[in-house]
Amino acid sequence: MIEIDEDKLILCPICAAVNIDKGKKNVCRRCASPIYHHRSFSTEKSWAFLITAMVAYIPANLYPMLVTSAFGTKDESTILGGVVMLWEHGSYPVAAIIFFASIVIPVMKFLILLYLLISVKYPIGKDKKVDKHKLYTMTEVIGPWSMIDVFVVAILAALIHLVNIEVLAGTAATAFAISVFFTLLAAHAFDETLIKENK
Amino acid sequence: MKLENEAALDNLIICYQCYTLHEEVPIKDGSKACCSECGGILYRYDTKLVDHGLALSITGLIFFVLANSFSLIQMDILGTKQFITIPKTILSLFENGFYLVGFLVGFLIFIFPLMIFLINILLFTLLKFKRGEKTTKELLILLAHIKPWSMADIFFISLLVALVKLVAFGQIHIGIAFWTLMVFVMY
Numbered sequence: 001m002i003e004i005d006e007d008k009l010i011l012c013p014i015c016a017a018v019n020i021d022k023g024k025k026n027v028c029r030r031c032a033s034p035i036y037h038h039r040s041f042s043t044e045k046s047w048a049f050l051i052t053a054m055v056a057y058i059p060a061n062l063y064p065m066l067v068t069s070a071f072g073t074k075d076e077s078t079i080l081g082g083v084v085m086l087w088e089h090g091s092y093p094v095a096a097i098i099f100f101a102s103i104v105i106p107v108m109k110f111l112i113l114l115y116l117l118i119s120v121k122y123p124i125g126k127d128k129k130v131d132k133h134k135l136y137t138m139t140e141v142i143g144p145w146s147m148i149d150v151f152v153v154a155i156l157a158a159l160i161h162l163v164n165i166e167v168l169a170g171t172a173a174t175a176f177a178i179s180v181f182f183t184l185l186a187a188h189a190f191d192e193t194l195i196k197e198n199k
Numbered sequence: 200m201k202l203e204n205e206a207a208l209d210n211l212i213i214c215y216q217c218y219t220l221h222e223e224v225p226i227k228d229g230s231k232a233c234c235s236e237c238g239g240i241l242y243r244y245d246t247k248l249v250d251h252g253l254a255l256s257i258t259g260l261i262f263f264v265l266a267n268s269f270s271l272i273q274m275d276i277l278g279t280k281q282f283i284t285i286p287k288t289i290l291s292l293f294e295n296g297f298y299l300v301g302f303l304v305g306f307l308i309f310i311f312p313l314m315i316f317l318i319n320i321l322l323f324t325l326l327k328f329k330r331g332e333k334t335t336k337e338l339l340i341l342l343a344h345i346k347p348w349s350m351a352d353i354f355f356i357s358l359l360v361a362l363v364k365l366v367a368f369g370q371i372h373i374g375i376a377f378w379t380l381m382v383f384v385m386y
Contacts, residue, residue, distance in 0.1 A: 009220060011213040014343045018211045018220075031340050086364070094363045097356075134237070144350050147307065151350075151357030154304055156364065158283045158291035159274055169297055177300045188347070 043117050049186035050113050056179035057106060064170035066153055079103065079149065079172065101148040102176065109146075109183050112139050116190065139187050143180075150177045212241050249326045256319035263316060267309070271358065274365065285309065285354075311349040318342050 010019050012028035019028055027033070064076035077085060079102050086095035112135050119132070153169045160167040212221045214234040221241060226232050231243040270282035283291075289309060292301035322338050325331045 009211065009213065014340055016213075017209070018213055031336065033340065091363055094360050097360055140347070144347070144353055145356075147350055147353050148357045148360060150300060150304065151308070151354050152361045152364070154288050154292055154300070155272075155283065155358060155361040157295065158288040159272060159281055159361075159365070168295060169292070169300065174297060174299050177303050181303060184347075 043121060043190075046113070046186050046189040047117060049182045049189055050110070050117070053106075053179045053182035053186060054110055056175050056182065057110070058175075060172045060176035060179050063172040063175065065149065065172040065176070066156065067168040067170050069166050069168070076170065079176070098149060098152075101146050105142055105146045106179065106183065109139050109143055109187070112136075113183070113186055113190065136187075136190065143184050143187055146180050146183075147177075150180070214241060249323050252319065253323035253327060256316055256323060260316040260320065263313060272362065272365075307348060307350040308354045311345050312351045314345055315342065315349055318345075 010026065011017075012019055012031065012033060014033040015028060015031040017028055017030040019026060061079055063078070065079050065082060066077050068075045068077070079098075083095050083099045083103070086098065116132060116136060150173055153173050156167045157169045210223050212223050213219070214221065214237060219234060219236045221234065223242070224232070226244050228244060228246055232241045234241055267285045270284055271288075273280060273282040275281075285308065289301055289305045292298075292304060318338050318341060322335060322342070325335050325338075
C-alpha cells in the first residue's frame with residue numbers, strides 16, 4: 001500500500017497515462033516517454049521558440065506575400081494589403097477568414113503564450129479567475145489554422161502559371177511559415193504541469 | 200489518497216483539458232465518458248473498435264491515393280487550361296525556390312497524413328490478430344507525436360478560400376480529387 005498526494009499525480013503528454021511525480025526527472029511507466037519537469041529550465045525552450053516566431057512574424061507582415069505579374073506589370077501585396085483588397089472587392093467572408101487566420105490567430109497565440117509563460121514564473125494574475133488550462137487548449141486547437149494563408153498562396157502559385165499572368169509566392173510566405181511552425185513548437189514545448197503548480 | 204500499487208494508477212484518469220482527476224468507471228458499449236468539469240471526452244468503450252478502425256483507415260487511404268493522383272482544380276484562363284494536383288502544388292513551391300515552405304507543406308499535407316493512415320492500418324491489423332505488443336506500443340507513441348502535425352483539413356479550407364479568390368480570373372472546374380479530398384478529410 002502506498003499513499004500519495006492527489007497533487008502528485010501527473011499526466012503523460014504522449015499516452016495520457018497517470019503517473020506519480022517523483023521529482024526532477026519523470027519517465028512514463030507505460031510508454032517510457034520522458035515527462036518534463038525541470039525545475040531549472042522549465043520555460044526556456046518555449047520562450048526561445050516563441051521569440052523566434054515573433055521575430056519571423058515581423059518580415060512576414062512587411063514583405064509581400066503574393067506577387068502577381070500580369071501583362072508586364074508587377075503587383076505585390078502584403079498580408080494586410082491582401083485582406084484590404086479582398087474587402088474592397090466585396091469578398092467579405094474570405095477577407096475575414098484570411099484576416100483571422102493570418103493576423104488575429106497568430107497575435108492572439110503570441111499574447112496567450114506570453115501571458116502563460118510569464119504567469120507561471122512570476123505571480124501575475126494569480127488572483128484572477130482565468131482558466132489557464134482552457135487558454136492553453138485553445139491555443140493548441142486554433143494554432144495550425146494560421147497555415148491557411150501559406151496553403152492558399154501555394155495553391156495560387158501552382159495554378160496560375162501563364163506567359164502573361166503569373167502568381168508567385170513572396171518572401172513573406174517563408175517568414176510566415178517559419179513563424180507558424182515555431183509558435184506550434186512553442187506551444188508543444190510548454191510544460192502544462194506548471195500551470196497546476198502555480199494555481 | 201491510498202493505492203495498492205503503481206498499476207492501480209491505470210484506474211485513474213486525468214482530463215487532458217482541465218487536469219481534473221477522475222476514477223475510471225465501466226460504461227455501456229458504444230458510449231463515451233466525459234469530464235464532469237469541462238465536458239471533454241475522457242474515454243470511449245466500443246467492442247467493435249478494431250474492425251471499425253481498420254475499415255475506416257483503409258477507406259481513408261484509398262481516398263488519399265485518389266486525392267493525390269487526380270486534379271484538384273482545373274482552370275481556363277485566356278484559352279489555356281491549367282490544373283493542379285496536391286503533389287504538383289508542393290513541387291511548384293520547390294521549383295520557385297521556396298524550399299523551406301515546400302518542405303514544410305510537403306510534410307504537413309502529404310507525408311504526415313499518409314503516415315497516420317499507414318500507422319492506423321498497421322495498428323488495427325496487429326490488434327486484430329493480437330500480435331506484436333511491443334510494435335503496437337511503439338506505433339501508438341509515434342502516432343501521438345505525428346497527430347498534431349497533420350493538416351489535411353486545413354488544406355481543404357485553404358482550397359475553398361483559393362477558389363473564391365480565383366472566381367474572378369476565369370472558368371473553374373472542380374476536379375475529382377477535390378471531392379475525394381473532402382471525403383478523405385472527414386475520416
